[in-house]
Amino acid sequence: MTDDGTLPDDDPAAFLDDVARAVAESGRDVTLDPVQLTLDVGDADGIRVLVVVRPVARAVSLWAVLPDEVPAATRATVGELVLRAADDQLGAVLELDLDRGTVSARHALLFGEEPLDAGVLTSLVGAALDEVEEVAARYAGAVADVAAGTIGPREAAAAVRTAQVEELTQLLADVERTIGS
Numbered sequence: 001m002t003d004d005g006t007l008p009d010d011d012p013a014a015f016l017d018d019v020a021r022a023v024a025e026s027g028r029d030v031t032l033d034p035v036q037l038t039l040d041v042g043d044a045d046g047i048r049v050l051v052v053v054r055p056v057a058r059a060v061s062l063w064a065v066l067p068d069e070v071p072a073a074t075r076a077t078v079g080e081l082v083l084r085a086a087d088d089q090l091g092a093v094l095e096l097d098l099d100r101g102t103v104s105a106r107h108a109l110l111f112g113e114e115p116l117d118a119g120v121l122t123s124l125v126g127a128a129l130d131e132v133e134e135v136a137a138r139y140a141g142a143v144a145d146v147a148a149g150t151i152g153p154r155e156a157a158a159a160v161r162t163a164q165v166e167e168l169t170q171l172l173a174d175v176e177r178t179i180g181s
Contacts, residue, residue: 012037012055018121019053019060026126041129047136049129058111062128064092064136066143069101074147078103081146084157085139088164091128092135103143105135138164 013034020039023030028049029042041049046067053060070078075098082094082103092107107128111121142156151159 015055015058016053018118019051019125022118022122022125023051023129025122026129028129045137047133047140049132051125058113058116060109060111060125060128062092062107062109062132063104064106064132065102065104066136066140068144068147070096070103070143070147072101074149075101077149077153078143078146081139081142081153081156084153085142085160088157088161089135090131092131094135094139103136103139105132105139107132 016032016034016037020030020032023039023041030051031040032038033040037053037055039051039053041051047064048067050063050065051060052063075096079096079098082096085094092105094103095106096103109124109128138160142151142160145151146153146156
């Protein structure tokens with residue numbers, strides 16, 4: 001960090017350190033690999049988060065990886081779920097690695113060349129971490145069910161979206177009850 005509270009834009013190691021500090025300040029355990037320019041973030045409900053820092057591009061990519069691999073025989077069906085889930089996502093998107101069978105939620109942040117305030121970096125990285133973890137957790141059951149063949153991808157995607165609407169409807173009802181009391 002510079003004397004004016006902004007982050008230096010010309011030091012790759014400093015950018016990596018600043019991103020690691022932002023992850024730690026968001027309340028996560030983090031292990032820094034300065035050679036690979038990655039951060040391994042502690043598991044949240046079995047979902048591991050990997051952060052790749054690209055200092056030259058001033059970008060950060062985050063992947064929240066589901067713990068179970070999708071069997072080869074059901075990858076096409078899970079792939080359909082991943083595509084259908086795209087309608088439901090704002091910043092983080094689901095993706096399926098067809099070779100490995102891993103499903104993850106991915107979010108990328110591109111900061112450009114402007115000086116970046118440390119607090120802003122912490123807020124942005126923290127929000128992206130929250131989002132990839134939330135999307136991965138929200139779709140984990142649907143991915144497992146589609147992989148097991150207990151539900152189709154169209155129905156699974158609809159169930160996840162419906163669950164969100166039901167949660168928001170219940171929250172609104174709770175707020176209305178509180179206000180009306």
